[in-house]
Amino acid sequence: MSKNNAVDDLHIIERIANFQNMDQFKTAMDGFLSTLGFDCWAYTVKMPDSFNGSSFDIIHTWNQEFVDRYRDIHAFHCPRLKHLWQSEVPLIYDKKFTDNDLKLLRHQPVKVKAVIEEIIDFGYHGHGFSLTTHGKHGDKGVLTLQNRDKRKDGIDAISLSFHFASAFFPLMHMKYIELKGWRPPGSLFPLTERELECLRWAADGKTAWETGMVLNVSERTVNFHMANAQKKLMASNKIQAVARAILYNLL
Amino acid sequence: MSKNNAVDDLHIIERIANFQNMDQFKTAMDGFLSTLGFDCWAYTVKMPDSFNGSSFDIIHTWNQEFVDRYRDIHAFHCPRLKHLWQSEVPLIYDKKFTDNDLKLLRHQPVKVKAVIEEIIDFGYHGHGFSLTTHGKHGDKGVLTLQNRDKRKDGIDAISLSFHFASAFFPLMHMKYIELKGWRPPGSLFPLTERELECLRWAADGKTAWETGMVLNVSERTVNFHMANAQKKLMASNKIQAVARAILYNLL
DNA sequence: ATCGGCCCTGTAATTTCTTACAGGTAGCAT
């Protein structure tokens, strides 16, 4: 973390903003994280390609066996992990955390219980934390840093790393999404102001006729703009057009 | 910031989670921020009530005159501030920042230029930073911390505060939204699994008949679930139902 | 055992959307 002052921060922000390719990104990621002094880290990215399916990337220094198993048993059914993905509340792993989780186990259905037990058993220990960041386009990232090595006095060293990672992980994630070139499907063509207005009113439940009243144009014109928006968003109907516009944060 | 270790962090997270009312929240906010040693701070919250209008809250220690003027001249038209609201890239205010902004001025339309000049003139200086956080339901928060007092050596003290605020501001914001009791309209009744499935497929542009094929039920049944979802979401049609479900992060 | 919630299905009238055809205006840039 070097000198840890605001000039450094500006420098880091600029550095992240200027990564040109994925190699630079990954090298820097490695650099940042290894200086934080953890045994292992994982960065998981979720990119929603539709409302019925998402693609995931996982970059990690865990052993592959664990990650595969983790995915196969649908570990994200564990309530705490589910919550991690949905909220911005970080998880801090320590003794107390594990105790709490074991307590929660009693109130879980058998299926979920088995999953959680296996996760804890397999590798859900070690000191560290998980952070979630929510991107603009429905994309999410989770960063996990852990010390498996019990001999290391991780718990007291976590804090600075936690704060530091909180500050820069959202930026790293944004840059990753950008470099990855991922876009929600059908976001290539810029929408005009009129098209956006029509989409907005449609999202608020207005019919084409009502939108026409609001915008002081004919119903026909609203349908015209809506049809153009649909083409640009590669949507098969108004509903998908609105859904994509929202997902892509256009409204 | 006291001892600054992980036990403290857990404590802070729990404390934030346990605020019972707005008074406790505001007192704590004051406490956190005043210990960071800045002259003044502002916390701005945006809650989208529909796609055509949002409500804003501003809690601040600026002088009211500035805040009013800031709102009246639509300061958020300033590109940097617009970007701040849309992205998660923080702004760090220092000499370099102001210089950059003045440089950018040359390429701006006259209207925007006038706005920016007035902001800089009126109060857009001082050392500090602005942070953005994106909530789950389309809500956003921006936290700004500044030292107006030029005699204070702000720039080198910013970093720790910046990291600390990055870590806990998202949680504060989540809690604020919760305490405020704000919900996107029509999110009171829990949707069933079937209703969610129908909404998801609709959001992906499928017609009721197509969704029926996918779910292996009749078109009529899909319309039945969709109608129930519409009632629960208080939506006047399928489009608004889908839009609200997305906004409320249900899909 | 009864009630309520969730799931499922049918018919039919009406409204809205979607897509095809057709056309015209205004402003801006090379």
Add this chain to the structure above:
DNA sequence: ATGCTACCTGTAAGAAATTACAGGGCCGAT
């Protein structure tokens, strides 16, 4: 001037959604 873009409007046929009417089955809880 010419082309490009955004904007606007009309008609009409067919597809889809919306809203009413109607009904039955399964399961878990009081």
